Amino acid sequence: GNSVTQMEGPVTLSEEAFLTINCTYTATGYPSLFWYVQYPGEGLQLLLKATKADDKGSNKGFEATYRKETTSFHLEKGSVQVSDSAVYFCALSENTGGFKTIFGAGTRLFVKA
Amino acid sequence: KAGVTQTPRYLIKTRGQQVTLSCSPISGHRSVSWYQQTPGQGLQFLFEYFSETQRNKGNFPGRFSGRQFSNSRSEMNVSTLELGDSALYLCASSSGLSTGELFFGEGSRLTVL
Numbered sequence: 001g002n003s004v005t006q007m008e009g010p011v012t013l014s015e016e017a018f019l020t021i022n023c024t025y026t027a028t029g030y031p032s033l034f035w036y037v038q039y040p041g042e043g044l045q046l047l048l049k050a051t052k053a054d055d056k057g058s059n060k061g062f063e064a065t066y067r068k069e070t071t072s073f074h075l076e077k078g079s080v081q082v083s084d085s086a087v088y089f090c091a092l093s094e095n096t097g098g099f100k101t102i103f104g105a106g107t108r109l110f111v112k113a
Numbered sequence: 114k115a116g117v118t119q120t121p122r123y124l125i126k127t128r129g130q131q132v133t134l135s136c137s138p139i140s141g142h143r144s145v146s147w148y149q150q151t152p153g154q155g156l157q158f159l160f161e162y163f164s165e166t167q168r169n170k171g172n173f174p175g176r177f178s179g180r181q182f183s184n185s186r187s188e189m190n191v192s193t194l195e196l197g198d199s200a201l202y203l204c205a206s207s208s209g210l211s212t213g214e215l216f217f218g219e220g221s222r223l224t225v226l
Contacts, residue, residue: 032213041115043203043217044156089156090213093213098168099144101213103156 002027006104008092013080014112021075021107024063031068031092033057033073034065038087038106047075047088085111114141117206117218125224128162131192134221138206145169145187146215147179152202159202162187164220199225 007022025033032051036044054069062077073090078081090104120138126132138145147159157172162181179189185206191198201222205215
């Protein structure tokens with residue numbers, strides 16, 4: 001079945017550091033790929049998405065490219081801020097007569113001032 | 114427009130009791146998905162409803178059930194509660210017709226004593 005694997009955390013960075021969170025997936029078809037973010041005490045919110053191979057999703061300085069050849073969707077940001085501290089989830093969704101979104105385990109990011 | 118609303122936000126039950134959680138999706142969205150979030154298991158898919166029909170179901174026992182009403186509001190029910198059912202239950206809505214992008218509520222935190 002479909003699955004998502006992302007790097008374990010926590011990841012601790014200083015402000016203005018470069019961020020990479022790795023994500024790889026296994027899917028039988030052609031899924032859409034997502035990054036969601038969860039701030040403390042809140043539900044998840046969509047950060048960015050890509051719906052087909054070679055698409056680049058971007059939002060708030062974050063970006064990720066859908067790489068079919070390596071089945072990856074790594075999240076990057078050039079300069080993190082303290083306010084980026086949160087849990088980040090990589091996810092895939094495939095329409096098989098209904099949508100079922102599969103999430104990775106989540107990576108907690110701490111950014112120090 | 115209003116986001117996804119879940120009620121109640123917090124509740125405490127004892128083993129053997131049953132609980133009903135409610136979710137009102139974004140206006141116009143016809144798909145509602147439910148997820149269980151725990152520190153050990155992460156985000157696990159429970160089920161997805163679209164226009165009052167269950168389209169997808171996760172690997173949970175029959176004690177977990179749900180339904181969707183004609184106005185797209187959804188409820189999930191857990192009967193014969195066990196300690197392991199303590200979790201954050203997240204509801205997500207989507208149009209159900211495109212890429213599977215989800216919009217989450219803040220969740221209902223259930224504690225079973």
